[in-house]
Amino acid sequence: MTASDDSYRVAKPRAGIQAERGPGGRAPEGPYETRHLPTSVSISDPQLVQFLEFIEQLEDETEAALDIRTGGREVRLLLSLVRNHLHGKTTTSSSLAAASGMSYGTALRAIAACQARGLIVKRPRTPTGKSFSLHPSPRLLHRWQDYARRTRSLLAATFDPHQSNRTQSDYFFGASYSEGSVLPLQSALDRKLHLSSDLRVLVHADPTFMAMHTLKKHFQYIFGTGIQIRALSIDRLRQEIIENGNLKLSRYDVVACDLPWFGELASNGALQSLDALMVESGFDGSDFHPAAVASTRHRGAHYGVPVQGSPELLVYRTDLFSEHGMAEPATTQAVLDAARRLHAPMSGRYGIAWNAARGTPLGHSFLMVMGSSFGQPVINLAATSEGFDTEHPHGEQMRPMFLSDAARSTGEYLMELLDYSPPSILSMSWYERAVAYASGSAAMAYCYTLLAPIFELDRHSPGHGNTGYLPHPVGPGGTPIAPVGGYALAMPSNVSPDRVAAAWAAIRSLTAPSAAKLYISNGSVVSPRYSVSSDPDVRSVSPIIPAVDAMARKGYLQIWPRPPVPEISEIIAIVGEEVHDMLRRHKSIDDALAGAQNRVDLLMRANGHY
Secondary structure (H helix, E strand, O other), rough: OOOOOOOOOOOOOOOEEEOOOOOOOOOOOOOOOOOOOOOOOOOOOHHHHHHHHHHHHHHHHHHHHOOOOOOOHHHHHHHHHHHHHHOOOOOHHHHHHHOOOHHHHHHHHHHHHHOOOOOOOEOOOOOOOOOOEEEOHHHHHHHHHHHHHHHHHHHHHHHHHHHHOOHHHHHHHHHHHOOOOOOOOOOOOOOOOOOOOOOOEEOOOHHHEEEEEEEEHHHHHHHHEEEEEEEEEEHHHHHHHHHOOOOOOOOOEEEEEEEHHHHHHHOOOOOOOOOHHHHHOOOOOOEEEEHHHHEEEEEOOOOOOEEEEEEEEEEHHHHHHHHHHOOOOOEEHHHHHHHHHEEEHHOEEEOOOOOOOOHHHHHHHHHHHHHOOOOOOEEEOOOOOOOOOOOOOOOOHHHHHOOHHHHHHHHHHHHHHOOOOOOOHHOHHHHHHHHHHOOOEEEEEEEEEOOOHHHHOOOOOOOOOOEEEEOOOOOOOOOOEEOOEEEEOOOOOOOHHHHHHHHHHHHHHHHHHHHHHHHHHHOOOOOOOOHHHOHHHHOOOOHHHHHHHHHHOOOOEEOOOOOOOOHHHHHHHHHHHOOOOOOOOOOOOOHHHHHHHHHHHHHHHHHHOO
């Protein structure tokens, strides 16, 4: 995702994060809803009988699911261990013995027995190994998670009258798992990260990375070391990574990179290839959306691991479309027709919101629409069976395509959108367009899924529960595409050699499916992994998650409308300046496109591409 410093803002970060944003950056207030459980439940006498029967079954489930020996107090011991794990709290033998309710000697024997059965893991806290912490093993976390789901299902069948017709065999033969595969809880690393100082991470100030900071204590517990997180606005983030690459030793162990930057940052030597580390650790990338992985490759080498996938979609108010008897706007003409019908300035509602601020925001809009709606990449990429080759462009394939019919159709389309847009459209960027839609002042918007929490998780938004999601509407020559944005975690090329192994372990943990699920439970709605979107708990958070998953499986997610070539940031800025003059009617469509063609052509020639 690309945004300017003074146009893209996110929810206010929690105290302690070093969030740095551009001038005038005001955070939105309260976009997320807090849900509370009932504080009390009244149980009648018949229900109490059922509850007693439930307790009897619960004992059986406890022994079967957790491998607990009858007659001991291992439930309390293991419960304390798992609770501390979830809270990121260090557990020692002494603290666990005290929490178990057993005598000290009996508790130590119980801990040793659980360790022998593979339920408890000891992790050295010091190089000598004389001091260690206790952690639940992956096996125990899986069993506890399974136990919780079984108990929840059993409770629902016992106390929910709507479940009264559900048979016992339905439950025991897997009906409670029919909705999808539940991701395992994240376990602590077997050994703490070998670092002489805190892990240093540079990220973008957006909902996913704000969620990462919320989970900072958790990850410090997982890693066994402190973490320093610095969050910057998008343009400052890119500049900081470039400047950091010029230092003798990197300031950071891990950096978050916008997907289109990988061509530039890999070619200028700011990032190191991860191929050897991937092979050595047996890294498997098959769970990631292919487009997200492709964005992190340059000339055949991998330079990052996706941490979030955020395609740009068209969002629209399903309630308004239903009220006016309109079908979903799957084509550019349908978008224009709908925008015209729903445009009601006197009522404070406009047809559509989109990026039209000068420079980077508008350049982004032009590239996305020209590619997805009209089928033409910004440069002359070679066509493939799945789209276009973004990994090995060379020579004439680097020539700009602003004099094409698709470019002119894009200019005409944006000029028409202008008539049904908010008055502030020529200064509107990523955050503003999402807020316009979330507040109800726009009936449609082009929007990255990254910002969907503004309306998806706010029950007061008119778009909450009333939003439809589509890939970019198509025009003549276009096919349904959802242009991919998002971030991947990478390692600077100048990381101290003695920190490389720890940095790679951190990248793997921070991008793991279990971590992605935690981000989503803390305010994000995006993930680049199929397994995360298949988790029933994740899918229930927001309808946008299964919608994007379906698009990924259909092959709609593509990177070629914004190819990760080294010059992409400059190309976007150039076209955003020329087209802004066009929208202000200071230039004709043809003059603006000719200006973009000449300036980008000069850039490519100067860099020796042809």
